[in-house]
Amino acid sequence: MMMINEDNLFPVIIKGSALLLSVLTLAGWALFSKEFALGSLAGGCISILNFFWIRNVMQRVLGQLPARATVYAQFRFIARLSFTGILLYLIITSGWFSLAGLFAGLSIIVVNIIALSLYSALSAGG
Numbered sequence: 356m357m358m359i360n361e362d363n364l365f366p367v368i369i370k371g372s373a374l375l376l377s378v379l380t381l382a383g384w385a386l387f388s389k390e391f392a393l394g395s396l397a398g399g400c401i402s403i404l405n406f407f408w409i410r411n412v413m414q415r416v417l418g419q420l421p422a423r424a425t426v427y428a429q430f431r432f433i434a435r436l437s438f439t440g441i442l443l444y445l446i447i448t449s450g451w452f453s454l455a456g457l458f459a460g461l462s463i464i465v466v467n468i469i470a471l472s473l474y475s476a477l478s479a480g481g
Contacts, residue, residue, distance in 0.1 A: 367471065368464070368467055368468065369403065369406070371467045371470070371471065372399070372403055372464055372467045373403065375399075376395070376396070376460065376463050379399065379459060379460065380392050380395050380396045380399070380460075383395045383459075387453070387456070390451065390456065391453040391455060393452050394453040394455065394458075394460060395453075395456040395457070395459045396456075396460060397457060398458065398459065398460020398462075398463070399460035399461075399463040402460060402461050402463045402464045403464065405439060405464075408431075408435050409435070412428060415427065416428045443457075
């Protein structure tokens, strides 16, 4: 059994999310449509990239003085939100992607964190 702790939590979340994204994309292609698979792939990639971006910002913020950290975090939040919004707009209006697949892909990180939480609780006897 794999032991999950603070040191390996981020890599475990990323690897699990990438695995879940692969399964979702392949299953979407086989069971639904090419558009669903492309939507889930696009949504999952956006979700994972946003998770990386948030972690990077938080690591930098924690190493700065409080006044600079606030401005930096606010600017990065607005930049990330704007970039994600524009990207989602382009994806949705292109017509190449299924909205259901996109929503499923965007949920990859959340589903993986819930699964890891359940795994940790059950393995700890809770």
